[in-house]
Amino acid sequence: MYLIPFKPCSLCKDSSSQPGFLKIEDQGSILLKECECHKKWYENSKRLMSAYRSNFIISKDSLEYDLIKSHKGSKDLKKLEILNKYVIEFSEGGNKELCIYLLGNSNTQKTTIAQWIGLTLIRNGFTCYYESMHNFITRLVPTDFNDPERFKIYHDKLLSCDLLIIDDAFDRWKSNISSFQLPYMEAFFRERIERHQKGILWVSCVSPYDIKKYLSSESLQNFVVKILTKSKGLVKLVDSMEHIDVSTIFDPIGGDA
Numbered sequence: 001m002y003l004i005p006f007k008p009c010s011l012c013k014d015s016s017s018q019p020g021f022l023k024i025e026d027q028g029s030i031l032l033k034e035c036e037c038h039k040k041w042y043e044n045s046k047r048l049m050s051a052y053r054s055n056f057i058i059s060k061d062s063l064e065y066d067l068i069k070s071h072k073g074s075k076d077l078k079k080l081e082i083l084n085k086y087v088i089e090f091s092e093g094g095n096k097e098l099c100i101y102l103l104g105n106s107n108t109q110k111t112t113i114a115q116w117i118g119l120t121l122i123r124n125g126f127t128c129y130y131e132s133m134h135n136f137i138t139r140l141v142p143t144d145f146n147d148p149e150r151f152k153i154y155h156d157k158l159l160s161c162d163l164l165i166i167d168d169a170f171d172r173w174k175s176n177i178s179s180f181q182l183p184y185m186e187a188f189f190r191e192r193i194e195r196h197q198k199g200i201l202w203v204s205c206v207s208p209y210d211i212k213k214y215l216s217s218e219s220l221q222n223f224v225v226k227i228l229t230k231s232k233g234l235v236k237l238v239d240s241m242e243h244i245d246v247s248t249i250f251d252p253i254g255g256d257a
Ligand SMILES: [Zn+2]
Pocket: 008, 009, 010, 011, 012, 013, 020, 035, 036, 037, 038
């Protein structure tokens, strides 16, 4: 995990021998007081640590990623502006109950976008959890091999977090979902969305209208489609990542030597 280095501000830079702390005199004795910039840095580091434990990628790139500026392509910009607005409103206390479905082919940056949404919310003080549907379903369904204590902790964490992000959703090839697991999954979605009024962000290359085709569950498809219709949450991404020009890599001599 990438750790943001601490940079002291002009107030505390040379105040004491300890960066981030101010030297103050109090009735003849010298005390060290934590500077606001150090408090902020510490708080931010703690949030990033929690994001790391919730399966978010914490790197220099992921922290510097900007939903609009870092995006390549022009066809999805309007949709990204809507997602940006969703994150701003969420941060102000709204949108908790909304569900979103990021649909797109494998090169449409949908995982990067979903990671950015979760990471931004965590940095704004919310709890988010990121999981592939494969891990989600493997750990969610109780089996004889599951430790009941750990199962309950996982279940409660996924149920109570402010936003749950599930990647590779409903993808039969990546998730290996069996028919006996489907009712558990649907029951969990219903509990989180209907009973607790908390949203889910699904990320997938499978259309919600094809869930039945791939997983043979009409009831699950109907539920997801109904929820998305209500929240107007289906976002179809089409911009492909720019392909790297291979010729510039495999031409060490350069030109026509
Ligand atoms: Zn400072």
